Amino acid sequence: MRFYRQAAIRPNLERRARIVEAVRAFFGAAGFLEIETPMRIPAPAPEIHIDAQETGDWFLQTSPELCMKRLLAAGYEKIFQICRCFRKGERGGRHVPEMTLLEWYAAGMNYLDLMNQCEALIGFVASRIDAGHRLVYRGHTVDLTPPWERLTVAGAFERFGGMTPEQALDRGCFDEIMGLDIEPQLGITRPLFLYDYPARCGALARLKPTDNSVAERFELYIAGMELCNAFSELTDPREQRARxxxxxxxxxAAGKTVYPVAEPFLQALEHMPPAAGNALGLDRLVMLFTGAASIDEVVAFVPEEL
Structure with a gap:
């Protein structure tokens, strides 16, 4: 039957709508302003493992991060948006090239504050969709009662990786060990924040003032699935330009596209207050709350159907 897949996943899409409604209610009650920023931009952040989709001489955003931070610099203290983002070549059970991100920023907060806010957000969503305090996903029962577990990246490599993060980076196997050995072990019975990434993995994150070998960055894992990526934000334009x-x-060196310099963003950093930001994969959040094995079960259309 034509549209059989769309008909079969209707309960998931209905729950998705309730989840989006709950997210908006949470941030509205917390005093956040919902904003929109352009999807088509001249210069994305040049992260080595994320490739932007070209659109003419510009690019489709991989994240709204650069524009949202410019709003922080303009005096917006608490902002969020739910938007479409595009990452070239990403396709798999948990990836589609066009995905939905929830991204939020708050002046005066740090990555530890965002851990607490993540707990509150997901607990609020669970209550609004009548999911209770336990989430069952792919055979794992996860207790959502806070506080959640916290584990440093160094601790995770010691426990599951067989080497230090620095050794893994030097040998070029950091991502492989993370993906194959560490991530499947995280958040199995309770959600887990993996935090304090090596400085070389800091991207746009501030280095820890008491230990410059690590960046104030965390990722949240539930039932072995990475759900979000958060930072205490770097606000030094010279250091950001160097990165x-x-x-x-x-x-x-990898034969990839070299992106133009995002000059308006770097200039705005001069005026950006201390802040923290978080990017959460909304599609994956819906997967967790519907028990979906694949991202295909929580989006109305996948690229192969277009």
Whole structure:
């Protein structure tokens, strides 16, 4: 039957709508302003493992991060948006090239504050959709009662990786060990925040003032699935420019597109207050609350159907 897949996943899409409604209610009650930023931009952040989709001489956003931080610099203290983001070549059970991100930023907060906010957000969503305090996903029963577990990246590599994060980075196997050995072990019975990434994995995150070898970054894992990526934000434009230059050199060495410098963003960093930001995969959140084995079960259309 034509549209059979769409008919079969209707209960998931109905729950998705309730989840989106709950997210908006949570941030509205917390005093956040919902905003929109352009999807088509001249210069994405040059992260080595994320490739932007070209659209003419510009690119479709991989994240609204750069524009949202410019709003922080303009005096917006608490902002969020639910938007479409595009990552070239990403397709799999948990990836589609066009995905939905929930991204939010708050002036005066740090990555530890965002851990608490993640707990509150997901607990609020669970209550609004009558999911209770336990989530059952792919055979795992996860207790959502806070506080959730916290584990440093160094601790995770010691426990599951057989080497230090620095050794893994030097040998070029950091991502492989994370994906194959560490991530499947995380958040199995309770959600887990993996935090304090090596400085080389800091991207746009601030280095920890008491230990410059790590960045104030965390990822949240539930039932072995990465759900979000958060930082205490770097606000030093000189350091950020140097990181962008290093990332573009790495992209060039890998034969990838070298992106233009995001000058308006770097100039805005001069005026950006201390802040923290979080990018949460909304599609994956829906997967968790519907028990979906694949992202295909929670989106109305996948690329192969277009």
């Amino acid at each position: 962008f230059d290093n990332d573009n050199r790495a992209r060039r």
